Amino acid sequence: MSDLISLYNTNAVDALRRELALDPHLVHRLRTVFWKKFAGSEAALEELPLHAREVFAERVQFHPLELDVRRDSAEDGATKLVFRTAADQRIESVLLRAGTGRTALCISSQVGCAANCDFCATGKMGFFANLNAGEMLDQVVQANEQIRGEDRTVRNIVLMGMGEPFHNEENVYEVLDTLTAGRGFNHPASRILISTVGIPEAMLRCGRRYPSVNLALSLHSVRQEVRERIIPLAKKHPVDELRQAIVELNAIQPATVMIEYLMLAGVNDSLEDAAELAGYLESLRVHVNLIPYNPIEGAPQLESSPREVRDAFADHLKAAGLTTTIRYSMGADIEAACGQLVQQLERKRKAQTAR
Numbered sequence: 001m002s003d004l005i006s007l008y009n010t011n012a013v014d015a016l017r018r019e020l021a022l023d024p025h026l027v028h029r030l031r032t033v034f035w036k037k038f039a040g041s042e043a044a045l046e047e048l049p050l051h052a053r054e055v056f057a058e059r060v061q062f063h064p065l066e067l068d069v070r071r072d073s074a075e076d077g078a079t080k081l082v083f084r085t086a087a088d089q090r091i092e093s094v095l096l097r098a099g100t101g102r103t104a105l106c107i108s109s110q111v112g113c114a115a116n117c118d119f120c121a122t123g124k125m126g127f128f129a130n131l132n133a134g135e136m137l138d139q140v141v142q143a144n145e146q147i148r149g150e151d152r153t154v155r156n157i158v159l160m161g162m163g164e165p166f167h168n169e170e171n172v173y174e175v176l177d178t179l180t181a182g183r184g185f186n187h188p189a190s191r192i193l194i195s196t197v198g199i200p201e202a203m204l205r206c207g208r209r210y211p212s213v214n215l216a217l218s219l220h221s222v223r224q225e226v227r228e229r230i231i232p233l234a235k236k237h238p239v240d241e242l243r244q245a246i247v248e249l250n251a252i253q254p255a256t257v258m259i260e261y262l263m264l265a266g267v268n269d270s271l272e273d274a275a276e277l278a279g280y281l282e283s284l285r286v287h288v289n290l291i292p293y294n295p296i297e298g299a300p301q302l303e304s305s306p307r308e309v310r311d312a313f314a315d316h317l318k319a320a321g322l323t324t325t326i327r328y329s330m331g332a333d334i335e336a337a338c339g340q341l342v343q344q345l346e347r348k349r350k351a352q353t354a355r
């Protein structure tokens with residue numbers, strides 16, 4: 001199997017094309033059917049003359065990932081897709097169908113994560129591997145193939161699944177290049193969002209290279225000591241450096257920076273916290289997204305802020321002039337929060353092999 005050529009390995013595909021004396025235009029058409037129409041590999045292969053079709057079918061790997069589990073929410077429009085990598089590791093993507101007809105897809109950038117945030121199921125797994133560009137892009141392709149029959153396509157792509165995108169920076173940039181290229185997926189940069197634990201240098205590199213790609217910062221507290229308690233990496237990247245990064249991003253990016261703020265009872269949800277947050281964000285071009293905490297097994301000490309506390313916090317920010325939304329949580333019944341379903345499946349797998 002390992003001598004298969006990945007469709008994402010441009011040089012190898014091009015070498016095969018030359019070997020078959022194929023017009024480059026035909027391979028471009030194959031990619032269009034596969035990457036822009038999401039019509040699947042069989043339809044894509046029909047773009048090639050018969051002899052080349054057979055060779056491509058045998059030697060080119062279209063899907064670096066294998067779909068393992070699809071789970072549809074019974075309550076709302078969320079679908080969770082669990083994939084297996086070639087190294088037999090599991091990652092997940094979440095499709096979110098909004099009532100407006102728009103569809104968003106949350107993809108993973110790593111197997112596990114080294115950031116080890118207190119509240120995050122993926123962090124509890126530890127870090128296993130970086131996903132390569134093909135593995136990230138295949139999540140987009142396979143999700144689109146899943147919803148093709150519903151007459152939907154993925155409109156917004158968010159790198160907010162398992163992993164820290166800026167710990168896998170070069171591969172993420174390769175993904176952005178292929179997604180936005182006219183000869184790639186032709187997906188608008190403004191409909192891509194990268195969520196980060198907060199690595200100022202990487203945020204700026206990304207902002208300079210892809211000014212139209214949206215950035216989200218998982219801030220969760222502007223009190224340095226509180227942030228360090230829930231996000232170990234905060235020690236390396238103090239809140240004042242993060243603020244300076246937002247100032248610089250605001251100067252180069254057309255869009256606002258999203259501030260993600262997880263609401264944890266008694267940790268970061270007081271009105272004083274809201275006042276400090278408002279002070280910190282003053283004069284920045286940002287919008288605040290308050291996130292209800294989805295309880296995870298590995299963090300019994302953490303609890304979600306009650307709704308009235310969340311609403312009061314939001315009201316305080318709005319009164320201070322900040323655009324503030326509360327994230328509508330989807331897919332609670334399918335373990336849709338970052339890393340949750342993979343963890344549950346891994347536990348089952350271990351329990352079965354132990355038996």
Ligand code: SAH
Pocket residue numbers: 115119120121159160161162163164165195196197198217218260262291292293294295296337338
């Ligand atoms: N590493 C990146 C992207 C993955 S996490 C980052 O830190 O942003 C994506 C978002 O989900 C982050 O804002 C993260 O703080 C949030 N998140 C993690 N665990 C959560 C949980 N249990 N409930 C709600 N949101 C969670």
